[in-house]
Amino acid sequence: MKTTILTIASSLLLALGLSAAHADTLADVKSKGTLTIGVKNDYPPYGLLNDKGEIVGFEVDLGKYIAKELLGPDGKVELVPVVASNRIEFLNSGRIDIILATLGVTPERAKVIDFSEYYVSAPGPSILAPKSATFSKWEEMKGLTLCGIQGSYFNKHLTEAYGINLTNFKTQPEAYRALKDNRCVGFAFDDMTLRKKTEEADWAGYKIAIDPYEYIPQAAGIRKDDTAFREAVNKAILKAEAEGKLIEWETTYGMPHAKYIAERAEAAKAKLKP
């Protein structure tokens, strides 16, 4: 325990000294007593508006937790709604201190910002199909007809890599109708959405036949070389994981419990054990 505290204290001191030359968000945030967070307000379950018009969600709760860790129990948060196209600009111009807005980790983004620990692994597409379906691998889908949604980012990959014959609709209700009409053997779409569908009574006869072929890690966005702040945020995320907070928030916002989050919780617990 003693060594842990020492390590933290010394790393903090070291970080403070180093970051004097760079952006020092940690010191700024501490002096103003508020953490300004860029969040989504139209993307359940990560960030959405509740009945009272307040922004809530998985990443909003994570942001509030990080603020308390950084600033103590009196720490305040300011939530700034952002969209995919402006969130990095908002961060780098200093309008927000941190992005917690379904930010996927990509090499292009890593050139302009830093990422925190990868706290969520967002699934790509999976396949919803009748329970009687016998396929279980993407490689078995060659030449088969699947329903989809026009404009989905993975359509090209499904056609190109797996030889799937996609029948793409404008909206989800049409695709669901077509699946029930057997116009396609399955519906290839965002895994989280499809998993929620299987819980509906109307869809009891359907299952997730094939799991996503890829997961995209999701992380907080932090200004480049803002080392002290990044380390403090990482520490807070790790603590939240070890306390099982992320699993709790999954339940609060009706998300299916992801293996990735459970595993990270175990790892964090082991890591923080004295």
Place this chain on the structure above:
Amino acid sequence: MFNLDYSWLADPVYQGWLIRGTLTTIELAFASSAISFVIGLFGALALTLRIAWLDAFIELFVEVFRNTPPLLQMLFFYFTLSTIGLRVTDPATGVSVPLLSAFACALISLSLFGGALCIEAFRSGLDSLPRAVTEAARSLGYSRWQRFRRIEAPIASRICLPALTNIMTNQFKTTSQASVITVPELMYYAGQIYNDTFRTAEVMILVLFIYVSLVSLLSWGMVRIERALAFPGYGRAH
């Protein structure tokens, strides 16, 4: 401002999509125009027989299919007909599947829509025939069918060719609505390409160019046909 980036055109997947989409558009436009033409011809012929119930039926057909949006008709054929029981059992898998494919639904809808317009066009052509011509044919002993085939249809179709050109051009452009029921025509693939590449302006300009070229080619062909078929001196006031 004009910073157009067409590098995505080098992708063989997108090239294949554009070619396949264009071919599907052409196929759908020509097949539905041909069927519309036949429906129009026979509908107008039936109207000249002056049979009350047949007249009422054709009138109803024209009103229904000319006065509803083709998009609505497509959605109706695609979703409603299969739900109310127009289905077959696939012998390979034993699963009950809709009888009509997306392409078939679009073809039927466009043919009926175009057919209703063609009936009207042909009827106006037949109506504008000088009475003296039909009387002359009658006095020469032509039967009803012979009169239609040898005298009325040839003259009426020439008179209404410009109207048919209009209908076919419209038919060509209306095929783009078939993307809604997943017919993989030009607009269907265009939408996917600009969603992937974010090159909306570039994709739209290219698609616009393809449509303009195809439809111009079509109307140029129709004008040639019009000229080739024209009776010397008939219907032209020089």
